[in-house]
Amino acid sequence: MVCFRLSPVPGTGLVLLCLVLGAVSSYALEFNVTDSEKAVCLFAKWQMNFTIRYETTNKTYKTVTISDFSTASYNGSVCGDDQNNPKIVVQFGSGFSWTVNFTKEESTYSIDSISFSYNTSDKATFPDAKDKGILTVRDAVGFRIPLNDMFRCNSLSTLENSGVVQYYWDVHVQAFVQNGTVSTKEYLCEKDKTSTTVVPITSTAAPSPTTAPTPKEKPEVGSYSVNNSNGTCLLATMGLQLNFTHNKVVSIININPNTTDFTGSCQPRSALLSLNSSNVKYLDFVFAVKNENRFYLKEVNVSVYLVNGSVFSIANNNLSYWDAPLGSSYMCNKEQTISVSGAFQINTFDLRVQPFNVMEGKYSTAQECSLDDDTILIPIIVGAGLSGLIIVIVIAYLIGRRKSYAGYQTL
Numbered sequence: 001m002v003c004f005r006l007s008p009v010p011g012t013g014l015v016l017l018c019l020v021l022g023a024v025s026s027y028a029l030e031f032n033v034t035d036s037e038k039a040v041c042l043f044a045k046w047q048m049n050f051t052i053r054y055e056t057t058n059k060t061y062k063t064v065t066i067s068d069f070s071t072a073s074y075n076g077s078v079c080g081d082d083q084n085n086p087k088i089v090v091q092f093g094s095g096f097s098w099t100v101n102f103t104k105e106e107s108t109y110s111i112d113s114i115s116f117s118y119n120t121s122d123k124a125t126f127p128d129a130k131d132k133g134i135l136t137v138r139d140a141v142g143f144r145i146p147l148n149d150m151f152r153c154n155s156l157s158t159l160e161n162s163g164v165v166q167y168y169w170d171v172h173v174q175a176f177v178q179n180g181t182v183s184t185k186e187y188l189c190e191k192d193k194t195s196t197t198v199v200p201i202t203s204t205a206a207p208s209p210t211t212a213p214t215p216k217e218k219p220e221v222g223s224y225s226v227n228n229s230n231g232t233c234l235l236a237t238m239g240l241q242l243n244f245t246h247n248k249v250v251s252i253i254n255i256n257p258n259t260t261d262f263t264g265s266c267q268p269r270s271a272l273l274s275l276n277s278s279n280v281k282y283l284d285f286v287f288a289v290k291n292e293n294r295f296y297l298k299e300v301n302v303s304v305y306l307v308n309g310s311v312f313s314i315a316n317n318n319l320s321y322w323d324a325p326l327g328s329s330y331m332c333n334k335e336q337t338i339s340v341s342g343a344f345q346i347n348t349f350d351l352r353v354q355p356f357n358v359m360e361g362k363y364s365t366a367q368e369c370s371l372d373d374d375t376i377l378i379p380i381i382v383g384a385g386l387s388g389l390i391i392v393i394v395i396a397y398l399i400g401r402r403k404s405y406a407g408y409q410t411l
Contacts, residue, residue, distance in 0.1 A: 028170060029069060029090070032182075033079050039180030041079035042086050043150075046171040048098075051301065051315040052118060053163035053282065056128040060265040061274055063284055063301040064125055065317050066096060066118075080104075085112075086175045095119030095134065102175040104147075109176050111143040111151065114159065116166060137161040145187045150174045155191035158313060165303070165313040191247075221350045222257020224273060225361075226264035232361040233266035235329070236273055236285075239349035244304065246312045246343070253279060253304065270298075271355035279305050286317070287355035289326065295356050297321040300340045314344040322353060324367040329354035332369035 030045035049067035056062055069092045076089035080102070088100040097117040103110045117136040120129040139159045145151045151173050159166040171189075174182055219239040226234035240255035255275065264273040268289075275283040286299035299317040306312055321338055324330035331352045338346040354363050 029072065031074055031077070031088075033077050033086075034180075035079050037180075040177050040182060041180070042077070042088070042102075042175050043177060043182045044088055044100075044173040046168060046173065048166065048168045050116065050167070051165045051313070053301070054120060054126055055130045056265065057130050058128070058265055059130075060263055060272060061282070061284070062128075062265075062272065063286075063299075063315060065315050066093065066125075068093060080175075094122040094125055100173075104176055105144075108144045108146055110145070111141045111173070111175075114139050114141055114166070116164060118164075135162075137164045139166075143189070147176060148174075148178045148183050149185050149187040150183045151189070152186045153189035153192055155189065157189070157191070160303070160311050160313055165315070217254070218349055219254035220257055222255065222260065224257075224262045224275070226262075226266055226271070226273060228266050232358050234264055234271050234273055234287075234353075234355045235358055235361075235363055236353045236355075238351040238353070240275075240283075241347040241349070242280075242283075242302070242304065242344070243347065244312055244314070244344040246306065251306075255280070255283075266355070273355070281305060281311065287322075287353075289356065293326050294323060295326055295330075296323040297338070297353075300338065300346070302340070302344065312344075314341050316340045322351075327357045327364055329363045329366045330369070331366035332371055334369070334371040336369060336371060 028045060028047045032040045032044070033042040035041045049065060051063055051065050053061055053063045069090075072090055072092040074088070074090055076087070076099075078084060078087060080086035085104070086102040088098075090098045092098075095118065097115075099115045101112045101115075103112045115136055115138045117134055118125075119134050120126045121132040121134075139161055141159075143151065151171070153171040154169060157168045157171070159168075177183070219241045221237060221239040224234075224236040225232050242251075242253040242255065244251055256277070260275050260277045260280070262273065262275050264271065266272075270289070271287040273285045273287075281303035282301065284299070284301040285297060286301070287295055288298040289295055297319055299315070299319060301315040303311055303313040319338070319340070322330045322332075329352055332348065333350050336348045336351060338348065340346065351369075352363060352366060357364070
């Protein structure tokens with residue numbers, strides 16, 4: 001029997017469900033498996049989401065974020081027996097499946113592997129995927145935990161394989177539960193041993209770095225464009241500086257346009273500019289149309305190679321930057337910060353973008369950002385001058401009145 005709990009974020013209630021589905025995507029997943037004696041044999045509680053980068057029919061790349069588990073079911077989750085090991089199986093969305101396998105040794109058990117399957121034939125999620133069908137990525141994990149200990153990892157963990165990045169945090173799991181009682185003794189992951197900060201990708205507060213980044217000079221400004229059958233459909237000019245925090249170490253990368261390749265695509269209501277280089281696997285800027293007459297930067301996806309050979313990846317599809325009317329461009333010459341997450345920001349310099357309605361390969365009239373708008377200084381200066389003049393007149397009047405009183409004597 002499988003019972004599971006969908007736990008809302010703090011401040012709301014808690015509902016226990018057994019073989020009943022229904023929640024919202026912001027809820028943590030929590031469930032337990034019971035054996036034939038109705039004793040708990042496997043317990044798990046965690047939060048997760050996924051980003052999937054796929055190739056489109058026009059040979060560009062898109063990234064989708066999967067974070068809605070409101071349709072989750074747990075068919076196939078088992079305690080395990082002499083022939084089969086325990087496993088957690090979760091089905092959700094349109095053809096998504098996620099499986100965790102456990103193994104047991106004499107005094108320990110292991111989180112052996114994690115598999116994730118998705119169906120690119122789903123037109124709602126992958127509307128223009130080049131390759132159709134069910135794809136699966138499998139990652140060996142190998143965490144070894146003492147028997148009768150709860151494994152806990154509140155810190156953010158990631159797995160990346162074949163364009164799929166899996167994000168996990170607030171993980172609590174115990175396989176091979178003894179005597180039907182979940183243990184209160186915890187075995188911490190390495191990240192929790194050195195840090196108590198939970199950093200999901202939607203966090204807005206960056207952890208305090210232990211190492212100060214080396215100051216970087218202003219990045220070189222590059223020019224990028226995307227073409228379709230009608231000619232140039234997207235223009236971008238900007239200097240880019242990437243700032244990210246990984247394992248409490250802050251890193252800064254200046255994008256060199258001379259060694260950066262770019263591609264993209266243009267649709268009636270969305271546009272993509274994708275950059276890549278030797279140290280940046282991909283940096284995607286996704287633009288969208290809102291209210292039928294304005295565009296804005298809706299999404300940023302990034303994956304950066306680290307010096308130790310690992311990969312740092314972040315995605316956010318709920319941004320709202322670079323807002324301007326359709327048919328115009330957006331311009332911001334001064335340094336501007338795009339906060340993608342608490343762990344990743346982009347500084348832009350001498351920015352100008354136009355993702356829609358490009359005419360003859362040239363920028364249209366620009367809407368300037370508030371940082372560049374110096375016209376507000378004029379009324380401030382004039383107002384300050386008038387205020388100063390009024391103060392001088394009042395002071396002179398008071399002094400004059402005081403002197404006139406001093407000319408009279410008491411009778």
